Amino acid sequence: MKRLLLLDGHSLAYRAFFALPAENFSTSTGQHTNAVYGFTSMLINVLRDTEPTHLGVAFDVSRQTFRTEEYAEYKAGRATTPNEFKGQVSLVKEVLDAMGVAHIELDGYEADDILATLTTQAVDQGFDEVLLCSGDRDALQLVGDKVTVLYPVKGVSELARMTPAAVEEKYGVPPERYSDLAALVGEKSDNLPGVPGVGPKTAAKWLTTYGDLTGLVASIDQIKGKAGESVRAHLDGVLRNRRLNQLLTDVPLELGPDDLVRADWNRDEVHRVFDGLEFKVLRDRLFATLGTSEPEAEGNVDVDGEVVAEGGAEKALASLTGRTGVHVLGTWARGTGDAAGIGLAGDDGRALYIDLTALTPDDEKPLAAWLADESKPKAMHDAKGPMHALDARGLTLRGLTSDTAIAAYIVRPDQRSYGFDDLLLRYCHIELPQAGDAASGQGMLDLGGTATAETDDVMARAAAVAKLATALDEAVAEVGGTELMADLEMPVVDVLAGMEKAGIAVDLDELQSLESDYDALVVQAQHDAWDAIGGEQVNLGSPKQLQTVLFETLGMPKTKKTKTGYTTDAEALADLYEKEPHPFLEALLRHRDSSKLRSTVAGLIKSVADDGRIHTTYQQTIAATGRLSSTDPNLQNIPIRTESGRRIRRVFVVGEGYECLMSADYSQIEMRVMAHLSGDEGLIHAFNEGEDLHRFVGSRVFGVEPDGVTPEMRAKVKAMSYGLAYGLSAFGLSKQLRISTAEAQRLMDGYFERFGGVRDYLRHVVDDARAVGYTETMMGRRRYLPDLASDNRQRRDMAERMALNAPIQGSAADIMKKAMLGVDEALRDGEYASRVLLQVHDELILEIAEGEREAVEKLVREQMGSAADLDVPLDVNVGTGASWQDAEH
DNA sequence: CCTGTCACGTA
DNA sequence: CGTACGTGACAGGA
Numbered sequence: 024m025k026r027l028l029l030l031d032g033h034s035l036a037y038r039a040f041f042a043l044p045a046e047n048f049s050t051s052t053g054q055h056t057n058a059v060y061g062f063t064s065m066l067i068n069v070l071r072d073t074e075p076t077h078l079g080v081a082f083d084v085s086r087q088t089f090r091t092e093e094y095a096e097y098k099a100g101r102a103t104t105p106n107e108f109k110g111q112v113s114l115v116k117e118v119l120d121a122m123g124v125a126h127i128e129l130d131g132y133e134a135d136d137i138l139a140t141l142t143t144q145a146v147d148q149g150f151d152e153v154l155l156c157s158g159d160r161d162a163l164q165l166v167g168d169k170v171t172v173l174y175p176v177k178g179v180s181e182l183a184r185m186t187p188a189a190v191e192e193k194y195g196v197p198p199e200r201y202s203d204l205a206a207l208v209g210e211k212s213d214n215l216p217g218v219p220g221v222g223p224k225t226a227a228k229w230l231t232t233y234g235d236l237t238g239l240v241a242s243i244d245q246i247k248g249k250a251g252e253s254v255r256a257h258l259d260g261v262l263r264n265r266r267l268n269q270l271l272t273d274v275p276l277e278l279g280p281d282d283l284v285r286a287d288w289n290r291d292e293v294h295r296v297f298d299g300l301e302f303k304v305l306r307d308r309l310f311a312t313l314g315t316s317e318p319e320a321e322g323n324v325d326v327d328g329e330v331v332a333e334g335g336a337e338k339a340l341a342s343l344t345g346r347t348g349v350h351v352l353g354t355w356a357r358g359t360g361d362a363a364g365i366g367l368a369g370d371d372g373r374a375l376y377i378d379l380t381a382l383t384p385d386d387e388k389p390l391a392a393w394l395a396d397e398s399k400p401k402a403m404h405d406a407k408g409p410m411h412a413l414d415a416r417g418l419t420l421r422g423l424t425s426d427t428a429i430a431a432y433i434v435r436p437d438q439r440s441y442g443f444d445d446l447l448l449r450y451c452h453i454e455l456p457q458a459g460d461a462a463s464g465q466g467m468l469d470l471g472g473t474a475t476a477e478t479d480d481v482m483a484r485a486a487a488v489a490k491l492a493t494a495l496d497e498a499v500a501e502v503g504g505t506e507l508m509a510d511l512e513m514p515v516v517d518v519l520a521g522m523e524k525a526g527i528a529v530d531l532d533e534l535q536s537l538e539s540d541y542d543a544l545v546v547q548a549q550h551d552a553w554d555a556i557g558g559e560q561v562n563l564g565s566p567k568q569l570q571t572v573l574f575e576t577l578g579m580p581k582t583k584k585t586k587t588g589y590t591t592d593a594e595a596l597a598d599l600y601e602k603e604p605h606p607f608l609e610a611l612l613r614h615r616d617s618s619k620l621r622s623t624v625a626g627l628i629k630s631v632a633d634d635g636r637i638h639t640t641y642q643q644t645i646a647a648t649g650r651l652s653s654t655d656p657n658l659q660n661i662p663i664r665t666e667s668g669r670r671i672r673r674v675f676v677v678g679e680g681y682e683c684l685m686s687a688d689y690s691q692i693e694m695r696v697m698a699h700l701s702g703d704e705g706l707i708h709a710f711n712e713g714e715d716l717h718r719f720v721g722s723r724v725f726g727v728e729p730d731g732v733t734p735e736m737r738a739k740v741k742a743m744s745y746g747l748a749y750g751l752s753a754f755g756l757s758k759q760l761r762i763s764t765a766e767a768q769r770l771m772d773g774y775f776e777r778f779g780g781v782r783d784y785l786r787h788v789v790d791d792a793r794a795v796g797y798t799e800t801m802m803g804r805r806r807y808l809p810d811l812a813s814d815n816r817q818r819r820d821m822a823e824r825m826a827l828n829a830p831i832q833g834s835a836a837d838i839m840k841k842a843m844l845g846v847d848e849a850l851r852d853g854e855y856a857s858r859v860l861l862q863v864h865d866e867l868i869l870e871i872a873e874g875e876r877e878a879v880e881k882l883v884r885e886q887m888g889s890a891a892d893l894d895v896p897l898d899v900n901v902g903t904g905a906s907w908q909d910a911e912h
Numbered sequence: 913c914c915t916g917t918c919a920c921g922t923a
Numbered sequence: 924c925g926t927a928c929g930t931g932a933c934a935g936g937a
Contacts, residue, residue, distance in 0.1 A: 222936065564932055566918055585918070587934095592919060619920060622931055646927055650923085657929045660922035668921085693923085749925035758924080820924080828926040832923090836927095864923045864927090 025150045027280055028075035029141055031134045031157035032082045032126060036062040036115050038158045038175055040108045044435075044449065056300050058111040063118050063305055065156075069173065069182065071312045073154055079141065079283040080119055080126045081134035082112065088131055090267045096214050097267060114300065121292035122309070125283050132274050135159050139270035142170055145280035156182065160205065161268050166190050166198035195227030203236035206265035207254070215264045218257045221250050229254075236265060304452040326468055328374045328482040336377060336386035340393045345370030346400040346424060348489025351409035352481050353379075357630070357655065358523035358638035360412030364478065365390075366485035370493075374482035379416055391418055400424045402492030404443045404484075407643070410520050427488055429512050430495035432644035433504040436806055441644055447487050450494040455483055502805050507837075511802060512643065515840050518847045518859065519641045519651070526636035527658070527860045527868065527907075528678035534628050537670060541621035548614035555607035563614045566591050572607070579603060620667060627671075630656045636678065641862070648829050649804045649836040651862060659863045661907075672908035681857075681870045683903045686910040687883045688866035690898040691716060692835045693748055696801070699893040700788075700830060703780025710895035717741040723777040724770065743774055747781065748831045750824030785827055792826040800833035801891065802841075838891045839865065845886030855879060868907060876903055 039061020048057035070078075090097045119126050127137055135157060142153050142165050155162050156173040163185060166172050172185040183189070190198045207226035209217020218226075229246070233239040239246075240262075243255055254261065297306040331339045347369055353362035368374035377390060393399055394413070402425040403409060410420050428441040431450075447453050455468055456479075468483045499508050553560055556576060561568045569591045573579045580602065582595040589595075593615060600608040630637050642652040653659040661675075662668025677684045689695075694716060698706035709719040714729070721732035721740040732740075739760055746756055757767035775782040792798045793812065797805040806829045810822035843862060846869075850857060856872035857879045867887070871879055880901050887899045904910040 224937070562933085564919095565934080566932095567934075587917070590918080615919080619931090623921075626930070642928095645929095648927060650927060652928050654929065657922085660920085660929070662921060664921085746925060749927095751925045754924050756925090824925065825927095832927065835923095866923085 025077060025145075026073065026075045026152040026154065027077040027079075027141070027145045027150050027283060028069065028073055028154045028156065029078075029138045030066065030069075030080045031138060031155075031159060031162070032062070032080040032115055032119075033112065033134055034158035035065055035156065035175065036112060037108065039065065040105070040111070048449075055107045055111060056114070056302070058108055059114045059118060059300060060302065060305065062115050063302070063309070065175070065182075066122075066124075067305070067308050067312050069154075069156055073173075075154065076285060077145075077150070077280060077283040078124055078285050079278070080124055081137040081141075082116075082126060082128040083134045084128050084130045084132075088133055088136075089271075090133075094215075094263060094267060098213050117296050118300075121289055121296040123286035123288040125278065125286075127276065127278060129274060129276065132271065135161055136271040136274050137276065138162065139165055139272050140274040140276060141280055141283075143272040146170065148280060150280060160210070161202070161270060163190055163194075163198055164202045164268075164270060166201075194223060196230050200230050200235055202265060202268050203230055203239075205268050206236060206261050209264065210268065213267070215267060216257075216260060217264070218250070218254045218261060220253045225250055236261075326368065326372050326374050326483055326486045328376065328479055330376045330378075330478050331386075333381075333383055334385055336382075337389035339375050339377075340367070340389055342373065343367060343369040343375070343399075344373070346402055346489060346492065348485040348487065348492065349401050349403045349406075349409075349420070350481050350484040350488060351403075351412055352477065353409065353412035355408035355412045357632060357640060358411060358520075358526055360408065360415050362409070362412035362416050362418070364481055365413075366478075366481035366483075368482060368486035368489050370489060372486065374486050376478040376482050379418075395419045395421050397422045402427065402488050404428055404446075404488050404491070405441075407516055407520050407523070407641075410516075411524065414520075414524065423513055423516065424509070425492035425496065426513065426516060427491045427495055428644050429516070430492065430499050430508060433508055433512065433804070434495070434498045434502055436644075436647045436649065436804070439645055439647075443484070443488070443491075446495075447491050450498060451487070451490050453487060453490065455480075455487060503803050504805070507803050511837065511840050511844070514844050515643065518843050519643065521847070522859055522861065523638055523640060525858055525860055525870070526632065526634065526638035527870075528636045528676050529627065529631055530674045530676050531628070531631055531635065533674045534624055534631070537674065538621060538624045538628060541617050541624060541667075544617035545614060545621055548610050548617055552607055552610035552614055555605065555610055563611060564618065569611070573599070577605060577607065579605075616665070616667070620662065620671065623662065623671060626656050627674075637675075639861070646836075647806055647825075648833040649800060649840075650832065650864060651836075651840075658861055663911075669908055672911070673906045675868075675907035677905055678870060680872075682873045682876060683871050683905055684860075684907055684910045685857075685869040685871050685876070685879065685883070685901060685903045686866060686907065687869070687880075687887060687899055687901045688863075688911075689835075689839070689887065690900055692838065692865050692897070693831050694744060695893060695895045695897065696831050696834045696838070697748055697781065697784070698895050700801075700834070701780045701784030702894070703778050703784070705778050706781065707894050713896075717744065720744060720774070720778070724773045739770060740774075743770060747774075747785065748828060750827040788830060789823050789826045798826050798829045798833075800830050800837050802834070802837040804833050804837060806833065834891075835865065838897070839867075842887040842890035843867065845890060846883055849882045849886055850879070853878070853882065855882075868910070871903065 036058040040058035043057040043061045048055065048060050086098060116126055129137060138155055138157065142155060145153050146169055151169065153170045154173055155165060155170065158175050162172050166185055166187055173182040174185050176183045187198050190201060194201060194204055196204050204223065204226045207218055207221055208223050209215050229239050233242050243258065246254060293306065293309065347367050350366040351362050352364040354360055362379050364379055365377050366374060399422050401422050403423060404426065405428040406423055406426045413420055427446060431441045431446050444455060447455065453468060468487055499505055549563055552563055556572060561572050563569065570588050573591065574581055574589060579599050582589045593612060596608055596612055627637060632638055637656065639653045639658045640655050642654060645652045662671055695710055698710055705723060709716055717737045717740050718729050718732045721736045722729040724740055725736050742759055743756060753764055753768040753771055756771065757764040760767065788798065792808055796809065797807040799805050808822045808826055810818045811826060813819045813822065839862065843859065846859060846867065855875050857869055857875045859867055859869050861868035869879065884899050884901060888897045891897065902910045902912050
């Protein structure tokens with residue numbers, strides 16, 4: 024039995040480089056190893072799964088090949104190889120040398136040509152099987168009875184087995200026609216454009232009809248329709264693509280397939296190389312795969328699982344040691360859920376599974392007590408949802424010292440997604456056993472056999488979350504986030520869970536009547552718009568159709584360009600209306616307004632729960648600055664600016680059994696943060712005197728008495744003050760205020776002259792961020808901004824604006840979170856029935872119980888006002904009323 | 913059905 | 924050529 028495994032080293036390492044974040048894979052000396060790690064991990068897996076007798080890895084040498092000679096644009100436009108990747112290829116080769124794996128490269132040829140040549144030779148020489156592992160789809164043309172391509176589908180852990188049947192199923196053509204298909208469709212990454220308007224489906228249909236590309240060319244005049252015209256116009260390109268995507272099978276190699284027989288590997292060399300790369304777990308996995316009799320002690324991830332029998336909970340819980348990893352089996356959404364089981368794992372690898380659907384009182388009592396015991400430290404991943412599920416079973420969870428999603432967010436707040444399996448691989452270099460396969464090998468969590476069962480999976484996850492939490496504790500400490508985590512983010516989880524569970528009451532009848540009101544306005548506006556253009560029934564919601572009407576039918580002047588044409592946004596339409604007050608524009612703007620409000624209302628109606636309340640979900644790990652976000656529905660963007668929009672706020676009402684809603688919002692919190700951080704004496708003075716900020720700033724900038732500041736002056740200054748916190752330029756200010764750039768520049772100069780502290784602060788904050796690589800909020804929340812060093816000006820400018828804004832927006836977010844904790848705690852301490860329902864960045868909405876209004880107002884003012892110690896006061900406005908709208912005054 | 917784009921609501 | 928979000932509609936590819 025001869026089985027040859029061939030890998031495209033460059034493409035696989037490159038994939039690994041992007042699949043694994045560089046910052047989590049580097050040695051103590053700073054050498055990045057993510058590409059080496061990912062490639063080696065992939066190699067070990069594929070060796071384990073395929074057990075080849077012969078093995079080789081091909082590399083590209085340079086970009087100069089016969090393909091670039093024929094077509095200079097071949098692979099042009101590719102981003103330059105990142106510096107962090109360069110150098111890792113030679114490390115990959117060191118790994119291969121240590122493992123005794125041959126690697127092959129030849130100037131002027133791509134790795135895939137080498138693979139193609141070896142594959143052809145191996146088949147000719149009677150090999151039983153050839154396996155090609157490549158991230159380049161061109162390799163699919165080689166697939167045959169004895170040749171299978173292993174194509175990485177996502178990340179570094181999953182390979183698709185592309186047999187002839189699989190190729191045909193995916194692309195609709197057999198492997199020998201794949202290159203014809205690719206020539207028609209094009210290959211973006213190689214800069215080979217295909218036929219416009221022709222996708223894989225059309226191409227496959229043609230190739231089936233005409234046999235192959237040659238047949239297609241012979242009958243090319245018979246192809247009907249637009250696609251036919253298109254392919255005739257682009258035939259030269261197609262034929263060129265076909266010449267270029269043909270892999271060479273006659274590369275003059277020094278080694279043949281038989282020379283690739285697996286050689287002995289050098290244990291000492293593996294130790295030396297892997298030591299240098301600081302690969303511990305991977306080394307264990309390698310030794311396990313290569314069949315060593317020497318399993319190394321480190322990286323032991325055995326889990327000893329036990330499904331707790333009836334009546335055994337108390338004793339089992341008592342046996343848990345250290346911080347317990349918790350994983351809940353169940354479902355959750357919109358402030359509620361359902362939990363079926365719970366996995367608990369101590370730090371000694373002992374894990375328990377407790378079925379929650381059939382708990383006897385004898386088990387439930389100790390479990391509930393243990394879960395609620397603050398002194399039993401616990402770790403979970405994304406705990407808020409599971410907490411709802413437990414809550415639905417009457418179980419309260421306390422003592423959470425780590426939520427691994429939040430920990431990862433503190434370490435890198437820009438990621439937006441913190442999947443458990445990814446974090447586990449990144450921070451612990453551990454993989455969970457997948458359903459269906461028993462765990463095996465080092466670096467895999469191993470429950471000793473029945474890894475397919477759901478209970479085992481839950482226990483494995485509980486054990487994994489405990490390990491992950493420990494690894495992340497360290498990572499959090501490295502970014503100085505330990506306190507932020509313990510004192511702010513973790514306690515906030517509880518508060519948010521409470522808010523989500525409570526929800527906010529709405530007047531459903533009123534919502535429905537609003538919907539029909541807005542619907543009538545939409546219909547009327549649509550009618551007026553259609554009338555205004557002679558009855559043509561254009562879809563007013565389609566930017567594309569609007570462009571036709573505005574710029575062709577009506578011949579209006581072109582607006583600002585977008586990627587796909589010209590903008591039809593409200594600002595541009597208003598501009599057009601000034602130049603040309605066409606009734607269509609007026610009706611269109613009305614239609615926009617009304618349909619937006621209608622869909623907002625429709626969304627709210629859909630999300631009213633059975634209890635007559637809307638339960639939003641707060642996301643704590645999304646906004647890179649530290650803010651919360653709200654989804655399903657988003658209650659942080661309910662209209663307020665227009666009267667018709669404010670009607671929507673009237674449907675958010677006080678619930679039964681409560682007296683009123685209370686709104687408490689910070690006044691100008693970001694400006695106050697800026698005053699504090701900059702230490703600017705003028706701004707600090709203004710806030711301390713309790714003056715109208717914009718009037719005060721206006722009087723200084725324009726050199727008049729505060730009473731002499733006109734509304735126009737005040738509006739300009741207000742726009743500028745807020746703009747500064749976002750990195751506004753004179754150009755941007757001029758556009759917003761509809762003044763000349765020169766006048767905008769004079770305004771800004773005047774501002775900075777009077778408020779030099781602000782200017783100095785804004786300058787320093789960017790410089791400092793560039794020097795250390797991150798910005799920091801008042802409570803130590805970091806945001807890393809590598810693009811500050813980018814040589815791309817657009818990216819660098821963007822990063823600079825983020826650096827300007829992140830400490831201001833982020834500090835305000837910190838303060839609000841602190842205030843929420845204070846308010847929540849004070850409400851509990853005072854045993855009030857009133858509760859916090861919503862947070863809208865600088866505003867809290869509370870539901871006030873009968874007779875508690877005055878006391879709660881006092882407590883809210885105290886807690887919000889003292890959430891941070893600034894050089895300026897934190898002013899809080901409080902209002903109450905029967906609806907959100909009424910409370911805001 | 914999924915994905916990208918546009919548009920627009922909030923702080 | 925002003926930050927941070929989420930949602931809905933359309934359009935184009937399947």
